[in-house]
Amino acid sequence: xxxxxxxxxxxxxxxxxxxxxxxxxxxxxxxxxxxxxxxxxxxxxxxxxxxxxxxxxxxxxxxxxxxxxxxxxxxxxxxxxxxxxxxxxxxxxxxxxxxxxxxxxxxxxxxxxxxxxxxxxxx
Amino acid sequence: xxxxxxxxxxxxxxxxxxxxxxxxxxxxxxxxxxxxxxxxxxxxxxxxxxxxxxxxxxxxxxxxxxxxxxxxxxxxxxxxxxxxxxxxxxxxxxxxxxxxxxxxxx
Numbered sequence: 001x002x003x004x005x006x007x008x009x010x011x012x013x014x015x016x017x018x019x020x021x022x023x024x025x026x027x028x029x030x031x032x033x034x035x036x037x038x039x040x041x042x043x044x045x046x047x048x049x050x051x052x053x054x055x056x057x058x059x060x061x062x063x064x065x066x067x068x069x070x071x072x073x074x075x076x077x078x079x080x081x082x083x084x085x086x087x088x089x090x091x092x093x094x095x096x097x098x099x100x101x102x103x104x105x106x107x108x109x110x111x112x113x114x115x116x117x118x119x120x121x122x123x
Numbered sequence: 124x125x126x127x128x129x130x131x132x133x134x135x136x137x138x139x140x141x142x143x144x145x146x147x148x149x150x151x152x153x154x155x156x157x158x159x160x161x162x163x164x165x166x167x168x169x170x171x172x173x174x175x176x177x178x179x180x181x182x183x184x185x186x187x188x189x190x191x192x193x194x195x196x197x198x199x200x201x202x203x204x205x206x207x208x209x210x211x212x213x214x215x216x217x218x219x220x221x222x223x224x225x226x227x228x229x
Contacts, residue, residue, distance in 0.1 A: 035219065037167075045159075045167065045210055047219040059217050095166055099214075107173035108214045109157040113166035 002026035002112065004034075004096050009117030012086055020081040020117060022096030030054070030074035033099050035110065036081050038092035038119075048094070051079060063089075086121045093118050125149050127213055129222035136227060140201045144225045146194045146211035155215035158187055158196045161224075162207045170209075171196065201227075 008020040022034060036048040049060045049070040058070050069082040079096060094117055097110040126149040136142050146156065154174040159167040169178045171187035174194055184199040198205055206229055211222040 037221075044224040045161075045212075045221040047221065050219070102173055102176065107155060107176075109169055109172035109178075110159075110167070110212075110214075111169050111178070113168075115166055 004098060004112055004114035006094060006096055006114040006117040009094065009119045011120045011122060013123050014086060014088055014121055016086055017082070017084045018086060018119060020083065020094055020119070022079040022081075022114060024077045024079075024098075027098075029072075029077045029079070034070075034072065034079040035097045035099060036070065037095045037097055037110075037113075038090075039095070039116075040089075040092040043092075046092075049081065050099075083119070086119075088121050091119060091121045125152060125213055125218060125220060127211055127220050127222040129209075129211055129225050131225060132223065133226040133228060135229065136201055137229065138201050138203055142198045142201055142227065144196045144209055144211075144227075146189075146196070146222050148192045148194075148213060151191045152213050152215060154190045155213055156187075156189065156194045157212045157214055158185075159210045159212065160205075160207045161210065167210065 005023045012018050033052050035050045038046050038048050051058050051070045055072050067085045072079040096114045098112040099108045100111040101108050128147045130145045156174045158171040161167040170181050175187045186197045188195050208224045208226045210224050213220045
């Protein structure tokens with residue numbers, strides 16, 4: 001079954017760290033980049049970070065730049081999101097998502113999403 | 124940064140209605156625009172990509188149009204399962220911005 005499964009969420013105090021995992025199954029993760037997208041309670045979707053298929057490039061949204069690090073281990077079919085110096089405003093469901101491209105190769109979209117893992121930052 | 128603005132933020136409609144949701148980009152984005160549907164407690168689901176291409180398995184009552192800065196998602200005849208929140212997304216180069224969402228309610 002083709003799927004992404006997130007794990008590692010939980011309750012953490014402000015300033016502490018947490019590492020999320022995104023495990024892939026049913027497809028070859030090493031040929032895909034992976035994105036993280038978050039959704040604060042009752043709010044909309046916010047793109048967080050992306051890692052290229054081979055880990056050669058990583059991009060971050062401004063609110064998490066310098067605090068979050070995305071990485072991957074293709075031998076384990078897993079992508080990680082290391083979250084340091086967590087803030088209350090980082091509280092959200094974190095989804096990982098797989099990008100796909102249309103036949104032209106110009107247009108990309110997120111065609112596979114995990115179910116998400118909840119991160120709560122609270123004292 | 125390119126901003127994506129959806130309107131309306133919420134919309135009340137009935138089964139069988141024709142509904143249109145608009146997404147506007149702060150500058151031209153050609154057709155690099157996707158639409159997603161999200162139901163409470165669930166992950167988003169891709170509906171349309173490249174502005175007007177229907178994702179496999181999505182019912183044909185959904186359609187998308189537009190290019191440049193103005194885009195629309197239309198549901199031709201609302202079904203009970205269509206009541207959800209809809210998001211547009213810019214996906215181009217290193218830009219992956221979502222609109223703020225449109226909640227479609229009964």
